Every structure is written in C-alpha cells, then in structure tokens.
Amino acid sequence: MRCAPQTLHDLRICLDHCPADMKVEVKRDVPVIAKTVADLRSLATWPPGLILNFPRPGDRYPESVVEVEAS
Numbered sequence: 761m762r763c764a765p766q767t768l769h770d771l772r773i774c775l776d777h778c779p780a781d782m783k784v785e786v787k788r789d790v791p792v793i794a795k796t797v798a799d800l801r802s803l804a805t806w807p808p809g810l811i812l813n814f815p816r817p818g819d820r821y822p823e824s825v826v827e828v829e830a831s
Contacts, residue, residue, distance in 0.1 A: 763812045777817050787829040
C-alpha cells in the first residue's frame with residue numbers, strides 16, 4: 761500500500777497497524793533517519809513530499825519493511 765502523509769498525525773495514522781519493531785528502509789536522498797516503525801512514529805517533523813510503501817494488513821511477515829521514498 762502507498763500513503764503520502766502530509767503531517768505527523770497523518771504519518772501515525774498510516775502506520776497505525778504496523779508493529780513498532782517492523783523494519784524501515786529509507787531510500788537515498790530522503791531526509792529521514794529511521795530503522796523501525798517506532799523510530800518513524802517518534803519523529804519530531806515530517807518533511808513534505810515523502811511516500812510510505814508498506815504491506816497490506818494481514819500480509820505482514822517478519823521480513824516485511826516500510827519503505828520511505830521521495831515522490
């Protein structure tokens with residue numbers, strides 16, 4: 761699934777069903793530092809124009825990751 765959160769509140773809603781320990785992969789040239797979903801949830805700011813790619817609910821396996829990329 762793709763999500764383009766505009767605010768931190770939107771980001772947290774997009775990640776609502778992801779486990780805190782799910783891995784995060786940040787693409788090159790994206791100004792975010794995060795290794796897990798918990799790290800994303802604890803960010804103080806969310807840069808505009810970023811997109812999250814994550815598995816659909818029910819499709820979450822241990823190897824699943826949330827990807828953060830520029831639009």
